[in-house]
Amino acid sequence: MERKIDKFLEKWQNDIIRKPLILYGPKQVGKSYSALKFGKTNYKNTIYFNTSNNKPLEELFKKEKSTERIILNLSLLSGETILPGDTLIIFDNVDSVEIVKGLKLFGSEHSKYHIIAITSRRENLNVFKGEELQFKSMNAMDFEEFLWSHNEKALSELIRESFTKHKTCPFHKLALELFQEYLMTGGLPEVVSANLQGKSEQEIDIIKQKILEVYEKELFSCKNLIDIPRGLEVIESLPEQLKKDNKKFQYGVIGTGRRAKEYESTINFLVNNQIVYRSYKVKTIKSPLSSCRQKDSFKLYLPDDGLLFSMLHVTSKQLLSDEKVKEILYENSIAKALAEAGYALYYYQSEGKAEVNFVIQNRMGKIIPIELITKADSKAKSLSVFMKKFTVTEAYRVTENNFATKKGVRYIPIYAMFCLNDNRM
Secondary structure (H helix, E strand, O other): OOOOHHHHHHHHHOOOOOOOEEEEOOOOOOHHHHHHHHHHHHOOEEEEEEOOOOHHHHHHHHHOOOHHHHHHHHHHHHOOOOOOOOEEEEEEOOOOHHHHHHHHHHHHOOOOOEEEEEEOOHHHHHHHOOOOOEEEEOOOOOHHHHHHHOOOHHHHHHHHHHHHHOOOOOOHHHHHHHHHHHHHHOOOHHHHHHHHOOOOHHHHHHHHHHHHHHHHHHHHHOOOOOHHHHHHHHHHHHHHHHHOOOOOOOHHHHOOOOOHHHHHHHHHHHHHOOOOEEEEEEOOOOOOHHHHEEEEEEEEEOOOHHHHHHHOOOOHHHHHHOHHHHHHHHHHHHHHHHHHOOOOEEEEEOOOOOEEEEEEEOOOOOEEEEEEOOHHHOOOOHHHHHHHHOOOOOOEEEEOOOOEEEOOEEEEEHHHHHHOOOOOO
């Protein structure tokens, strides 16, 4: 399956000042597969090291401080010759500072060796950071990649063209149908592959349950053992949190007497490692938006719509007919698309009942409100109230309808959220 990371890796390979690459993102999104496929396609040979509990490898990097000595010993460990420019070296499951220190040596001297290190622990980047390395995030497949996997690349290009030129999409109905299939499947490659093979909903659900177990095992990396069961409680509570009319995260949903202080470090761990996304409440709007956030008021979303679909215990028929189910999955999908485009997430709520689902700030400093409208709340006026109260020059309503512009507001079909990124805004 074609992934957006493929073109990035090609550019990285040919970069004159190429540095060792740290490829990071949640487990099961296809990082290792993409790196290995890239190596097979673009190099004479690829050498792969799993760094988990790999004592000989860690000792090597502790001992050797010369890139040539490191390469010689890596050749001995792998039993293969490492050729400058023709061999791709992959270090998977990187969690060792010693190994990263060794990789930095290659970045400091503009080495001819091509190295990719893979980690699922985004919080490690604070320790790994340094100008000797290059960093790139990778997430589950977005809807555009899902379309590519279903041989619908022409449709994805039409959606982008409609977004850019502010015109209706001629295949709107087909795009919406495929997007609803994407919501049920999600963007994790193993699940998408099962969908393409025609597996049943039940078979696909079993795969998703196994992936959820992998995510839950990530919690065993928590420094405080007490945080492990609390992390599970937070994740398991998310469907009920998102079913509420007020989707603000409430500790009472987890259990009676639960307090914010008990869960603070757990939630920070989940957010820092992209196991959940967090959107903070803002009651006023000014730049930067981060100065307006209320740290105790936030919503949490899952990084994959297909996992949320399974956790809601609903069927495909319910997605098509139940407006509440649609609202939950649509809002989660918007949060995922925005977070993975690099936006910090915020939502606006006034002293009254007015609420705008998302407020983002792009790289140019422009603040943009985004309101989700479903059939159940088709007469919602929160965005209009927001625009009157605050001076904004651009606003979006996300709906099931085709592209349109009305009274200064751009209407965006829910399937076109992948178009909203800083490169095009």
